[in-house]
Amino acid sequence: MSTEETIEPTRSASSRVQRKRGRRIQEILTAAAELFGERGYDAVSLEDVAERLDVTKGSLYYYFSSKDELGTAAIETLGTEWTARLQKLVDGTSGSAADRLRALIHEHVLIAVRDHPAALQVFLVPRRWPHEQRESIKELRQRHDRLFRALIEEGVAAGEFTVTGVDTVLQCMHAAMSQAPVWCADLPARAQYEAVDEVADTLMMLVGQAPPE
Amino acid sequence: MSTEETIEPTRSASSRVQRKRGRRIQEILTAAAELFGERGYDAVSLEDVAERLDVTKGSLYYYFSSKDELGTAAIETLGTEWTARLQKLVDGTSGSAADRLRALIHEHVLIAVRDHPAALQVFLVPRRWPHEQRESIKELRQRHDRLFRALIEEGVAAGEFTVTGVDTVLQCMHAAMSQAPVWCADLPARAQYEAVDEVADTLMMLVGQAPPE
DNA sequence: TCAAATATTGACTATCACTTCAAACTTCGT
């Protein structure tokens, strides 16, 4: 919802029309988010986005004033959905902090590997993003991180985890997770799942959890 | 040394001239390696490289047939120097596998943070590199990894380390290290050193080494 | 049905970066 459109239709516009506009914007964002998540921001041209929607790129400028604006909004969309999925998982799982953290990592990486191989890297490296856009991504990542941080701190408080600095652990975790899709890219589906499993085991060591058996 | 030049001067060429050519190539590679290491491959144009050398970009094509070729060679140079530095450190240190691994990680990240903030990412993500160039980078990374792997396996054999899969540990380690320069970018020098220290502590947990004190 | 509002087109411009190359310049060996 509430995606900011900087370009407004002249004035007026019935709510019906506005809703239609909103839907169209969502369509665009969805398509863009998919592409950016698959290939990364730079590797996707507006022409690519337009093609997927069966329109021409000129039309995209009717809704977004620049690629960066579309990009920011699309990544926001992607991240929001992602966070929601993870939140749902966290809420639906019980057990020790270790169990839940492991499940969270597993799900997180699995989503990335299967659905959005390039998305985590976009979240992680907002290097080339201009001015304020960067803040937007940072904020998104923070929202994203909160889930992990909460579990880690819970585990630390419960004496389950050993950790030097939570921030550093989070950073290392994210960095590693963001690369997982790259390593897994050439693996068959079955092997991917096992690889993700091993990544989860390994990352659990960042909080002092030795692997099972 | 032995940098392959695909473009050869007509024929003949005295060894003296050839040596001069070799030196020039090294100058170019050094300049390019620095720039690529600072800003990453894509963010550096041939014009940038030429400018640093006080020549025009056309001149670069006298030595390298394309940006990719120059890029591959430059990264090779960077990686070779890097490995040499780390090798020296490993050879010059004694103590438990844990001590040496920690020192290695620390040095590795510190080089990256201080000298080549973007280099590790280039080593890690050869995504956009074409055909065979990719293999070259992979090989380089393997050479790079060998140092870490040797220490890790030693520690495992000695019963110091707990590890599920060495490859996964290596990957996570590298991914995390490659991001460290980004996190540290805005920190003052003193704080950088401490941050690197904490990264080392955290990464040691990947092999089951709880932090000190 | 028709005019106003909205949406889309496609051709055009601008820019940036890789690449080519003939001509000019420099260095080398004799």
Next chain:
DNA sequence: ACGAAGTTTGAAGTGATAGTCAATATTTGA
């Protein structure tokens, strides 16, 4: 000193892609 070999230049070519815009098509509401 001189020609040949090696090096550099600057301008032009190419291609990809962001961004613009007047013309056109579609949708809306009365």
